[in-house]
Amino acid sequence: xxxxxxxxxxxxxxxxxxxxxxxxxxxxxxxxxxxxxxxxxxxxxxxxxxxxxxxxxxxxxxxxxxxxxxxxxxxxxxxxxxxxxxxxxxxxxxxxxxxxxxxxxxxxxxxxxxxxxxxxxxxxxxxxxxxxxxxxxxxxxxxxxxxxxxxxxxxxxxxxxxxxxxxxxxxxxxxxxxxxxxxxxxxxxxxxxxxxxxxxxxxxxxxxxxxxxxxxxxxxxxxxxxxxxxxxxxxxxxxxxxxxxxxxxxxxxxxxxxxxxxxxxxxxxxxxxxxxxxxxxxxxxxxxxxxxxxxxxxxxxxxxxxxxxxxxxxxxxxxxxxxxxxxxxxxxxxxxxxxxxxxxxxxxxxxxxxxxxxxxxxxxxxxxxxxxxxxxxxxxxxxxxxxxxxxxxxxxxxxxxxxxxxxxxxxxxxxxxxxx
Amino acid sequence: xxxxxxxxxxxxxxxxxxxxxxxxxxxxxxxxxxxxxxxxxxxxxxxxxxxxxxxxxxxxxxxxxxxxxxxxxxxxxxxxxxxxxxxxxxxxxxxxxxxxxxxxxxxxxxxxxxxxxxxxxxxxxxxxxxxxxxxxxxxxxxxxxxxxxxxxxxxxxxxxxxxxxxxxxxxxxxxxxxxxxxxxxxxxxxxxxxxxxxxxxxxxxxxxxxxxxxxxxxxxxxxxxxxxxxxxxxxxxxxxxxxxxxxxxxxxxxxxxxxxxxxxxxxxxxxxxxxxxxxxxxxxxxxxxxxxxxxxxxxxxxxxxxxxxxxxxxxxxxxxxxxxxxxxxxxxxx
Numbered sequence: 050x051x052x053x054x055x056x057x058x059x060x061x062x063x064x065x066x067x068x069x070x071x072x073x074x075x076x077x078x079x080x081x082x083x084x085x086x087x088x089x090x091x092x093x094x095x096x097x098x099x100x101x102x103x104x105x106x107x108x109x110x111x112x113x114x115x116x117x118x119x120x121x122x123x124x125x126x127x128x129x130x131x132x133x134x135x136x137x138x139x140x141x142x143x144x145x146x147x148x149x150x151x152x153x154x155x156x157x158x159x160x161x162x163x164x165x166x167x168x169x170x171x172x173x174x175x176x177x178x179x180x181x182x183x184x185x186x187x188x189x190x191x192x193x194x195x196x197x198x199x200x201x202x203x204x205x206x207x208x209x210x211x212x213x214x215x216x217x218x219x220x221x222x223x224x225x226x227x228x229x230x231x232x233x234x235x236x237x238x239x240x241x242x243x244x245x246x247x248x249x250x251x252x253x254x255x256x257x258x259x260x261x262x263x264x265x266x267x268x269x270x271x272x273x274x275x276x277x278x279x280x281x282x283x284x285x286x287x288x289x290x291x292x293x294x295x296x297x298x299x300x301x302x303x304x305x306x307x308x309x310x311x312x313x314x315x316x317x318x319x320x321x322x323x324x325x326x327x328x329x330x331x332x333x334x335x336x337x338x339x340x341x342x343x344x345x346x347x348x349x350x351x352x353x354x355x356x357x358x359x360x361x362x363x364x365x366x367x368x369x370x371x372x373x374x375x376x377x378x379x380x381x382x383x384x385x386x387x388x389x390x391x392x393x394x395x396x397x398x399x400x401x402x403x404x405x406x407x408x409x410x411x412x413x414x415x416x417x418x419x420x421x422x423x424x425x426x427x428x429x430x431x432x433x434x435x436x437x438x439x440x441x442x443x444x445x446x447x448x449x450x451x452x453x454x455x456x457x458x459x460x461x462x463x464x465x466x467x468x469x
Numbered sequence: 470x471x472x473x474x475x476x477x478x479x480x481x482x483x484x485x486x487x488x489x490x491x492x493x494x495x496x497x498x499x500x501x502x503x504x505x506x507x508x509x510x511x512x513x514x515x516x517x518x519x520x521x522x523x524x525x526x527x528x529x530x531x532x533x534x535x536x537x538x539x540x541x542x543x544x545x546x547x548x549x550x551x552x553x554x555x556x557x558x559x560x561x562x563x564x565x566x567x568x569x570x571x572x573x574x575x576x577x578x579x580x581x582x583x584x585x586x587x588x589x590x591x592x593x594x595x596x597x598x599x600x601x602x603x604x605x606x607x608x609x610x611x612x613x614x615x616x617x618x619x620x621x622x623x624x625x626x627x628x629x630x631x632x633x634x635x636x637x638x639x640x641x642x643x644x645x646x647x648x649x650x651x652x653x654x655x656x657x658x659x660x661x662x663x664x665x666x667x668x669x670x671x672x673x674x675x676x677x678x679x680x681x682x683x684x685x686x687x688x689x690x691x692x693x694x695x696x697x698x699x700x701x702x703x704x705x706x707x708x709x710x711x712x713x714x715x716x717x718x719x720x721x722x723x724x725x726x727x728x729x730x731x732x733x734x735x736x737x738x739x740x741x742x743x744x745x746x747x748x749x750x751x752x753x754x755x756x757x758x759x760x761x762x763x764x765x766x767x768x769x770x771x772x773x774x775x776x777x778x779x780x781x782x783x784x785x786x787x788x789x790x791x792x793x794x795x796x797x798x799x800x801x802x803x
Contacts, residue, residue, distance in 0.1 A: 100668075100699070112535075115495065115515065119537035119553035119579075204669060306669070331668040336701030339553075343579075343597070344670050383496070383514065385772045385790035386701050386729075386748065 091403055091439055092318055092365075093185050095326040096311075096353060096373045098345075100333030101162070103379040103389055105418055106133045106342040108397035109150045114417040116381035118339055127408040135346040138354035144408050145357060145366065146401045147467035149431065151412020151424035154377060157391040159333075162376035167213065169432020169443075169457050181435060182324045183214035183221040184456065188441055189323040195281035196288075197224040200317055202310045202327045204228065216449050223326070229310040231289030232282070288320040289313070302352045311352040315359050318369060332375065335388040357401060370438050371401040374431075381418040395421045398431060404438030404469050411466040424466070429458030437463040480783045480799045482741050482755030483765045488784065490795040491525035497788030499539040499775040503548070503562055506780045509796065510548060510562065511788045512538035518550055518560070520567070523779070525796060533558050533569040539775075542592065544585035545607035547571075549592055551580035557594060559609060571609045575602060582624045582678075587631040591648075595622035601636045601646060617644060617652045623674040628712070629684035637675025637689050643710070656715045658708045661691035665698035672698035677744075677776065680712070681736040686758065687712050688721075688742055690731035705731035705746035709758060721756040724763040733776025735785065737799065745787055747772030753787070753797070769795075 110133040111117040122131035125143035132140050139146070156162045161172050168178040179187075186198025201211065201223045211223035226232065237246055261269055287293065291312050302308035307329045314325045329349055334341040353373070360366040378396025379389035395414045401407065412424030433443040436457060443457030495515035502509050502523070509521045510531075518531040518538060540551040547570070548562035555578055559571035576596035584593045585606065592604040599622055603612040620639040627634045628645075633653065637643040641659035644652060662673035677690040687710040695703035707721035721742055729748015736742060742756045744763075751769035756762075771789035778785050783800040 113516070119514075121536065121554060205666070329669075331670065331699065333668070333699045335699055337672065337698075341668075341670050341672075341699065385496075388699075388701070 091189055091368050091370070092322065093181070093189075093324045093370045093372070093435075093439070094314060094318060094356070094360075094402075095181070095324075096349075096371070097326055097328045098332050098349065098373065098375045099328050100159070100331040101375045101377045101379055101391055102332040102345075103334070103338060103342055104150075104396040105379070105381065105389075106135055106339070106346065108132055108148050108399055109414055109418060111381070111414075111416065111418045116383065116417040116419065118383060120339070130408070130410055133346075135342060136350050138350045142354055142357050142401070145361070145405075146399050146407060147405050147409040147411070149398045149400065149411045149426060149434075149464060149467060150414060151421040151426055152378070152393075152396045152398055152431070153421050153425050154393040154396075154428050157377060157393050159376055159391075162391075162393060165428035166374050166376055166431070169428045169461075171428075177215040178454075179215040179217045179221070180211075180213040180223070181432065182223055182326055183217050184436075185324040185439070186214075186221040187217050188436075189439070192220070194321045194323060195285045196317065196320060196322045197282075199223040199324045200322050200326070201225040202229045202313055202317075202325065204306060204310075204328060204330045216447065216454070226289070226313070228306065229291075229313040231286060236286065237283065285320060288316050291316065301355045303348065305348055307348045308352040311356045315356055318360070318365060319363065332379075334379065335384065335390055336386045338379065338383070338387060338389040340387075360402070366402045368403050370403040370405065370435060372435065373399040395419060400434070400438070400467055404440065406467055406469045409467045411464050424464075426464055427461065429461030430464050432457040433461055433463040434467060437468055479801055480737050480739055480741075481801075482737065482743060482799050484801060485753060485755075485765070485767050485797050485799050486802075488796045488798045489523075489525040490793055491521055491528065493519050493528075493792045493794070496790045496792055497774060497794055498537060499541055500786050500788040500794060501541040501543065501548075501777045502779045502784075502786055504543050504780055505563070508562065509777070509786045509794060510541055511786075511794050512541060512550065513792075516552075518548075519794075520562070521794065523784075523796065525794065529566065531560055531567050533560075533572065540580055540583040540594070542583035542585045544589045544592055547607055549583050549585075549606075551575060551583055551594055551596075553579040555580050555596060555598070557583075557604070557609070559607065571607075573604075573609050575604070576600065579621075581622065584625045584627050584634065586627045586634075587629055591627075593625045593627065593634055593636075595625040595636050597621040599638075601625055601634070601644075603648070613648075613650050615646050615650045615652070617646075618642065620671070621674070623676060624678040624689075626678045626680055626687070629680055629682060635678065635680075635687060637678050639671055639674040641673060641675065641691075643675065643678075643687070643689060645715075654715055656687075656710055657717070658689045658691075658710075660693050660708060660720065661689065661706060663693075663695045663698065663703075665695065668698050670698055672703075676730060676732055677734045679735050681740070682738060685712060686710065686718065686736070686742075688734045688736065688744075690734040690744055690746075692730040701730065701748060702728055703730070705729055705744065705748075705752075707731055707734050707742060707744050707756070709742060709756075719756075719758055719761055721754075722761055722763070723752065723754055724766055727752055729772070732774045733787070735776050735778045738782045743776060743785070745769070745773035745776045747774055747790065751787075751789065 125140040127143045167180040182199035205228040214221040302312040377393035380392040436443040446453035497511045500511035520529040534552045536553040548560045551557045555576035557573045557575035560567040578597035580596040599618045601615040625636045641662040643656040692703040693706040709719040711718045731746045733745045744754045751773035753767040754763035755765045
């Protein structure tokens with residue numbers, strides 16, 4: 050169902066009330082070792098191809114087979130590794146990219162597939178796990194950043210504050226930038242002088258402190274933190290203004306929404322953001338899969354390659370884990386409407402940057418891509434791998450009121466082949 | 470090449486019935502009947518072109534493309550085919566075992582449609598590089614390249630006068646070109662396109678295009694009224710233009726509700742407009758230019774993906790998503 054922009058429009062006021070209003074099991078969950086795990090200078094970029102991008106039209110093409118479709122493969126900068134012809138710019142960067150071609154998440158439902166990819170676990174009754182973005186915001190020390198720890202750059206009409214931090218607490222929940230634009234009302238109201246604003250804040254702080262002495266909870270912590278962060282956000286508001294970039298730079302990223310959103314992602318990462326997720330919609334191509342992938346990947350390929358270029362040039366790529374994921378892949382079988390349907394049994398995820406063995410390929414599918422024949426992994430393995438690439442051990446625990454909760458699925462482990 | 474059979478006195482789409490059917494191992498995409506009337510050629514998702522005799526008894530597989538083909542046209546005794554990789558191949562279509570006699574990289578990206586001029590001397594092609602190109606027949610020499618479309622060019626057709634050609638694109642812009650490349654005018658078939666903001670993608674385009682034999686009408690088929698692009702939820706439509714004025718004469722729709730795309734359109738010598746479509750199954754329709762709803766509807770056993778008239782004017786061939794090809798007859802039995 051389409052989002053109602055009025056309901057989801059993110060404003061500074063909404064940011065504050067939204068963060069304070071979200072309840073997890075406990076905000077005081079802490080990783081083993083607490084702040085000792087915090088790692089300075091690492092960050093994460095996720096490009097989420099919503100709806101389920103086709104692995105056959107991207108990372109694991111099968112031309113000339115009954116499932117291959119009309120597209121050809123192209124060589125990449127890594128000898129022997131080919132990708133679909135729809136990714137010519139990305140192909141140049143394959144030396145930086147590791148492919149996981151043996152993904153089997155065994156879940157063909159959009160919502161449940163998304164949960165697996167965001168949390169590394171299947172949906173469990175009575176238990177909600179934090180999303181990777183919230184986990185990274187916590188582990189990477191996002192609390193010290195002027196920017197929200199988990200920023201989601203969304204397509205138009207999908208702004209808001211997420212409920213994805215679970216027991217980590219609302220201060221690590223995602224903050225969405227609707228259409229990649231700055232939060233509304235980020236400027237000080239016209240007519241409110243600096244001195245008056247400071248006095249107003251002082252009164253609020255005094256009242257808040259008095260309240261906190263009696264009722265300190267996860268929500269009050271988040272409420273206080275969100276005010277502090279909002280104030281810092283206001284001081285960093287230039288970061289949201291891509292008009293500061295030259296026409297040449299904006300052309301390199303492309304003048305369409307996804308290009309603009311990738312440029313925003315680069316600015317956010319440069320500006321100290323710890324986790325930025327950019328969603329590109331949409332790949333749910335039950336009909337006309339090939340025409341739609343020409344259009345969608347035509348938007349994805351150039352800006353993504355440009356973003357990798359820019360991160361590298363700025364010396365950020367080695368410390369930025371880049372993940373390209375969907376909630377699942379698409380059926381090898383081509384349906385009667387030239388479409389591909391949901392398929393989670395054999396699909397691919399791409400990684401680059403921090404902790405990643407660029408050029409590596411893990412896992413293998415059979416000749417026509419219907420099954421994983423080697424190196425099968427699931428969402429748990431991927432989640433472990435992301436944490437390991439960032440220097441964390443997914444087998445360690447969170448503690449919720451002294452109860453240990455493994456950071457990643459204890460039945461899985463990292464995918465060593467793609468780790469540096 | 471033998472002369473086409475004499476046109477029958479009575480052709481009535483309401484009489485349409487299947488004459489023959491055959492099946493290939495892979496889904497079919499496009500098809501054409503040879504000018505001699507002896508062969509049906511259909512392209513397949515296994516990258517081959519399949520030739521059947523018109524009775525659909527004998528089958529020959531033509532190999533040479535490395536991608537899918539939806540563009541087929543005859544000229545100078547040859548079959549021309551073009552694929553998603555932009556490659557144009559010519560075949561001696563009546564040979565016992567046709568092999569490629571010409572292989573040209575014609576377009577950057579998908580070459581979507583081909584058409585041959587009425588005098589048989591010029592081939593037109595179009596594609597995702599937004600170009601319309603002309604080639605000489607039979608040698609395949611490049612003659613001209615027309616720029617002007619701002620989106621993928623989905624179809625091309627010569628006017629029966631041979632003095633101009635039309636091309637239609639993803640956005641529903643239909644251009645008339647003079648043979649020397651002048652962008653004469655643009656006709657509005659935008660009803661065949663939608664940008665689905667929810668999915669962030671374009672859907673539609675001129676999926677089939679045909680002039681009537683006298684050059685009075687131009688029919689453009691596709692999908693309209695799209696409510697969900699990625700599920701293909703929309704309705705087939707044929708936009709009928711008065712070629713002299715460039716105005717829409719009629720929007721031809723199914724009589725009963727049908728969700729899918731109009732994949733093929735053609736005219737009969739009696740002035741009927743024909744169409745086939747696919748979505749949740751396949752349908753054949755016929756219209757008269759003065760009525761917007763189909764006068765005749767025939768349910769087809771599978772998603773119809775193209776419509777190819779036989780030179781006798783009464784038969785036509787349809788390729789299907791399940792690998793079947795069927796030949797139908799609009800004339801009286803016997």
